[in-house]
Each structure stands twice: as C-alpha cells, then as structure tokens.
Amino acid sequence: MILEGKVWLFGDNVDTDAIIPARYLSAVDPAELAAHCLEDVNPDFPRLVRPGDLVVAGKNFGCGSSREHAPLALKGAGVSCVVAQSFARIFYRNAINIGLPILECPANLAGSLAPGDILRVDLEQGLITAPRSGGRFQAVPFPPFMQEIIKSGGLIEYVRSRLNY
Amino acid sequence: MIEKILARGAGQKSVRPGELISVKVDLALGNDITAPVAIREFERLGVERVFDPEKIVLVPDHFTPNRDIAAAEQALALRRFAERYGIKHYFEVGRMGVEHALLPEQGLVWPGAVVIGADSHTCTYGAVGAFATGVGSTDLAAAMALGEAWFKVPETIRFEYRGVLPPFTGGKDLILYMIGRIGVEGARYRAMEFGGDTIGRLSMDGRLTMCNMAIEAGGKCGYMEPDEVTFDYLQGRVKHPYAAEFSDSDAAYERIFSFEVASLQPQVAFPPSPDNVRPVGEAKGIRIDQVVIGSCTNGRLEDLRAAAAVIKGRKVHPKVRLLVIPATQQIYRQAMAEGLLDIFIEAEAAVSTPTCGPCLGGHMGILARGEKALSTTNRNFVGRMGHPESEVFLCNPAVAAASAVAGEIIHPGEVA
Numbered sequence: 001m002i003l004e005g006k007v008w009l010f011g012d013n014v015d016t017d018a019i020i021p022a023r024y025l026s027a028v029d030p031a032e033l034a035a036h037c038l039e040d041v042n043p044d045f046p047r048l049v050r051p052g053d054l055v056v057a058g059k060n061f062g063c064g065s066s067r068e069h070a071p072l073a074l075k076g077a078g079v080s081c082v083v084a085q086s087f088a089r090i091f092y093r094n095a096i097n098i099g100l101p102i103l104e105c106p107a108n109l110a111g112s113l114a115p116g117d118i119l120r121v122d123l124e125q126g127l128i129t130a131p132r133s134g135g136r137f138q139a140v141p142f143p144p145f146m147q148e149i150i151k152s153g154g155l156i157e158y159v160r161s162r163l164n165y
Numbered sequence: 166m167i168e169k170i171l172a173r174g175a176g177q178k179s180v181r182p183g184e185l186i187s188v189k190v191d192l193a194l195g196n197d198i199t200a201p202v203a204i205r206e207f208e209r210l211g212v213e214r215v216f217d218p219e220k221i222v223l224v225p226d227h228f229t230p231n232r233d234i235a236a237a238e239q240a241l242a243l244r245r246f247a248e249r250y251g252i253k254h255y256f257e258v259g260r261m262g263v264e265h266a267l268l269p270e271q272g273l274v275w276p277g278a279v280v281i282g283a284d285s286h287t288c289t290y291g292a293v294g295a296f297a298t299g300v301g302s303t304d305l306a307a308a309m310a311l312g313e314a315w316f317k318v319p320e321t322i323r324f325e326y327r328g329v330l331p332p333f334t335g336g337k338d339l340i341l342y343m344i345g346r347i348g349v350e351g352a353r354y355r356a357m358e359f360g361g362d363t364i365g366r367l368s369m370d371g372r373l374t375m376c377n378m379a380i381e382a383g384g385k386c387g388y389m390e391p392d393e394v395t396f397d398y399l400q401g402r403v404k405h406p407y408a409a410e411f412s413d414s415d416a417a418y419e420r421i422f423s424f425e426v427a428s429l430q431p432q433v434a435f436p437p438s439p440d441n442v443r444p445v446g447e448a449k450g451i452r453i454d455q456v457v458i459g460s461c462t463n464g465r466l467e468d469l470r471a472a473a474a475v476i477k478g479r480k481v482h483p484k485v486r487l488l489v490i491p492a493t494q495q496i497y498r499q500a501m502a503e504g505l506l507d508i509f510i511e512a513e514a515a516v517s518t519p520t521c522g523p524c525l526g527g528h529m530g531i532l533a534r535g536e537k538a539l540s541t542t543n544r545n546f547v548g549r550m551g552h553p554e555s556e557v558f559l560c561n562p563a564v565a566a567a568s569a570v571a572g573e574i575i576h577p578g579e580v581a
C-alpha cells in the first residue's frame with residue numbers, strides 16, 4: 001500500500017495526554033476524539049488536518065498512558081500514517097491492534113521536512129520518500145507476526161479468524 | 166525471572182529476548198476508560214462467553230463517582246458487562262479503590278502471575294514478583310475472549326540500590342532519581358528489575374510505588390524478586406497457589422545500573438516530564454496552589470502515615486488547597502482508625518473517597534490556567550491535571566505535606 005499526504009511535524013516524547021487530553025476520555029467515538037487530537041500541542045491540528053495527512057515525529061511518540069483513544073483520535077482525524085524515530089510500546093501495539101499504520105524510522109526525518117511538505121510512504125517496503133527535497137528513508141519493517149495481524153485488518157479480525165478454526 | 170514467567174505462560178521451556186510469543190494470562194484488568202472500548206471490541210468478536218469470569222477484573226476508578234453523564238454511561242457499560250458475563254471481580258463505588266492499589270491489596274496478583282491490564286500502570290504488580298504490563302483496549306478484548314496475549318520478550322535492565330535511605334526519602338525518590346538518570350525512554354520495551362539491600366529493606370508499599378513508575382521510564386514491566394517482605398504481605402491475601410521464580414546467578418542483563426542511596430535527597434520531577442528530576446532543594450521556594458496526596462503511586466497507608474506525621478498539628482497554607490485521597494476503601498478505613506484522616510481534616514485538607522480524579526485531570530481538583538500543583542502521582546505532562554498552561558510537580562508524600570503547609574516546595578526537614 002502506498003500512502004501520500006501532507007506532513008504535520010512534531011517533536012520528541014509526544015505523550016498520550018498531548019495526543020488526546022484525559023479530559024476528553026468520556027468519549028469513545030473516533031470523530032469526537034479527533035476534534036481534540038493534539039490540540040494542546042498545536043491548536044491548528046484538529047481544525048486543519050485533512051484525511052490522508054501524515055504525522056512525523058521524533059523519539060518515543062505516544063509515551064504515557066495506555067489509552068487506545070490516542071491512536072483512535074489520530075485515525076479519526078484521518079491521519080493515514082505516523083512516522084516516528086521511535087514509539088512508546090503500548091502506543092505501538094495499540095496502533096497495530098486498531099489498524100493505524102505506523103512506521104519506525106530511525107533517521108531524523110523531521111530535520112529534512114517542512115510542515116505541509118508531501119511525503120510518500122510504501123508500507124510494505126518501509127520506504128519513505130520526500131519528493132520536494134528528494135529525501136529517501138528506510139523504515140523498520142514489521143515483524144511477520146504483526147504483518148499477520150495487520151493483514152487480518154487488526155487484532156479483533158485476527159482473533160476472529162482464530163476462533164473460527 | 167521475567168523470561169521464566171513468560172516461558173511458563175507460553176508453555177515453552179525457555180524464551181529469548183526479542184521472541185514474539187503468545188502467553189496465557191492469569192488476570193486481565195480494565196477500568197471505566199479503557200474497558201468500554203474493550204467491551205465494544207469484544208462484542209464485535211461475537212463470542213458467547215469470556216475465557217474465565219474469575220480472571221477478569223473491572224474497576225470503575227478514573228471518573229467515578231461518576232463525574233458527568235458521559236462518565237456515568239461508561240461506568241454503566243462496565244457494570245452491565247460484569248453482570249452479563251458473571252465477572253467475579255467487579256468493584257463497585259464504595260467497595261473499590263484505585264486499581265493498582267486495589268489488586269495487590271485484594272490478593273489478586275501473586276509471584277509468577279501473568280497479568281495484563283488496559284492501563285499503563287499495570288506494571289505496579291512487578292513488586293510482588295508478577296509479570297504485569299499495560300496493554301490497550303483491543304488487547305484486553307482479545308484476552309477476555311481467548312485468555313491470551315501476544316508479547317515480545319523484553320531484555321532486562323537491572324537497577325541495584327545499596328545503602329540506607331535518609332529520613333524523608335522512600336520508594337518514590339528511588340524511582341524518580343532513576344527516571345531522571347535514564348530518561349523517559351531509558352527503559353523503553355525493557356523489563357526493569359530492581360534489587361539490592363536497599364530494596365530488601367523497603368516496605369511493600371514502597372516497592373509498589375517503584376514498580377508503578379517503571380512505565381515512566383518507558384519500561385514494559387517492573388520486577389522485584391519476592392522475599393520475606395513479599396511473602397508476609399501475601400500471607401492471608403492470596404488464595405491462588407503460587408511458586409515464586411528466582412533469578413539464576415547467571416541471569417543475563419542488558420545493562421546494570423548501581424546507585425548508592427546514603428545521600429539521596431527527596432526528589433522532585435519538574436514539569437512537563439517525569440524525567441525532569443532534581444533534588445528538592447532546587448525546587449525550594451516554588452509557590453503552589455494545590456497539593457494532591459493519593460493515586461496508585463502514593464495513596465497507600467504508609468504514604469498517608471508519612472504525610473500525616475509531617476502535617477500533624479499544623480495547618481495547610483491559606484493559599485493552598487490540599488487534597489488527600491486514600492487509594493482504597495480499606496486504606497481509607499485504616500487511616501480513619503489510626504486517626505490520620507482527622508489529622509488531615511484538622512489541618513484543613515479535603516479528604517475524598519478513592520478515585521483517580523485529579524491524577525489525570527478527570528475531576529475532583531482540576532487546575533486553572535497558570536496554576537501549579539505538587540502531587541504524589543506519577544505524571545506531569547502538559548495539561549495532565551487541567552488547563553494546558555497549568556503545571557504539575559511530582560514528589561513523595563512527606564514533601565507534599567510539608568509543602569502544603571509552607572505554601573511552597575520545601576524539604577520536610579525544614580518544617581518538622
């Protein structure tokens with residue numbers, strides 16, 4: 001799958017309270033959560049993010065609480081993929097479990113991008129290209145076990161297929 | 166230790182770090198924020214029953230007693246699910262507590278148990294020698310159906326503490342110091358094993374505080390080898406048979422950190438991150454508007470005792486609001502029996518029924534723009550306790566109590 005979209009840049013250690021503040025956690029609807037996604041970090045984000053946009057961040061993206069509301073809010077906002085130098089582990093598994101594509105790319109992508117740049121991501125190959133600057137980056141591909149979950153469409157679908165044996 | 170527990174759960178002889186395995190879980194936990202999402206996913210699975218109604222724990226603790234209509238609906242979803250599937254360990258308001266204080270107290274976690282919880286501080290139970298880790302709601306849904314969860318076997322980092330703790334320091338300072346040293350991603354994906362003679366002398370409450378904050382260093386779990394202190398604590402609580410795992414003398418650690426504690430000062434984490442840690446002296450004079458003593462980190466009996474000892478016979482500073490929140494009903498009663506609650510109320514603190522409340526900016530003490538709080542909780546990210554322009558400092562209960570009296574952050578020795 002190839003994804004292409006406008007880039008939103010964030011720094012290191014973007015925590016789950018920043019992605020979706022706890023005060024909004026009485027909602028479970030992705031659209032409702034999306035309305036407040038990342039608003040404490042960048043108030044423009046929930047207003048101006050468009051379906052297909054990508055989030056590019058530094059190290060330890062999604063640290064903090066286990067709330068699945070965080071990847072759900074991003075997915076609800078239409079974010080097609082999150083590329084970060086590294087992810088916090090619960091966020092990482094949550095994103096995979098709900099089917100939000102994420103890529104770990106050790107290179108400092110943010111350094112060679114400007115907000116609003118277009119980024120192209122090849123999920124299968126883990127290849128990331130930035131047409132404006134001509135940058136090419138290689139992300140860490142998913143281990144096969146996780147590919148299986150993603151191929152099934154998320155953990156629930158994966159479990160379902162196992163239950164039907 | 167962690168590898169042995171996981172190998173047993175996976176039905177394998179051994180496992181290696183990096184290996185992806187599917188493990189049988191002994192306990193799966195959810196709360197009023199994460200379980201409603203899990204329940205929705207569980208229903209999509211179309212199964213008739215949960216894998217084992219005795220191995221699921223549901224605790225409405227975050228926005229309860231219900232803070233608004235939406236929270237009430239979430240709590241209701243939990244209650245309905247518990248009734249429908251005959252969940253044995255559902256803890257209603259009035260019988261509950263903050264989950265990570267409640268489960269050990271109720272004897273629901275034990276050495277060698279595999280515990281997953283849809284809450285990041287599930288890592289707390291490493292203090293009794295369990296493998297316990299936070300997962301997401303979808304993981305919880307799958308576990309409720311299958312009784313299994315997938316894991317990548319973590320590498321282990323060992324933290325050795327040596328020496329005798331100075332007055333007014335405890336588990337909170339030991340862990341804050343270490344988070345300050347290694348950073349919020351210093352133990353990312355790793356198991357954090359705590360040991361050394363300092364830990365051997367540490368109470369169970371102090372140990373729970375330390376493992377609670379493993380996640381603040383990015384850790385997958387905390388772990389302490391069970392000893393006499395552990396077994397005394399478990400005695401009479403845990404009904405489930407258990408066998409403690411002991412590490413091999415040739416255990417492989419990715420890294421070992423050693424720390425001599427004799428001159429440790431009480432530690433304070435400055436906003437906006439739990440690794441922004443400095444000795445309390447460097448925080449001296451910072452004026453605060455609110456002090457919170459409670460949470461799954463420091464809302465246990467020993468914490469309340471430490472705070473009460475400092476505050477006894479004194480009054481909370483006129484410009485400060487002190488909130489004291491015993492973490493469980495049992496702690497609440499015991500604190501009452503010991504006269505601790507009286508000391509707090511006499512000092513003009515607000516004492517509340519158990520709830521997460523202010524810890525996550527849920528209710529019961531939200532901060533306004535520009536306000537500063539000092540709190541015994543575990544996170545101080547931007548907006549954690551209220552307005553995005555409010556700030557949270559983290560510390561131990563004695564520092565919190567002393568500072569509530571002084572109106573500014575202060576070493577408890579200067580008040581006592």
Ligand code: SF4
Pocket residue numbers: 227263264265284286460461462520521524525542543
């Ligand atoms: S007290 Fe705070 S950290 Fe602990 S479970 Fe509740 S919200 Fe989470």
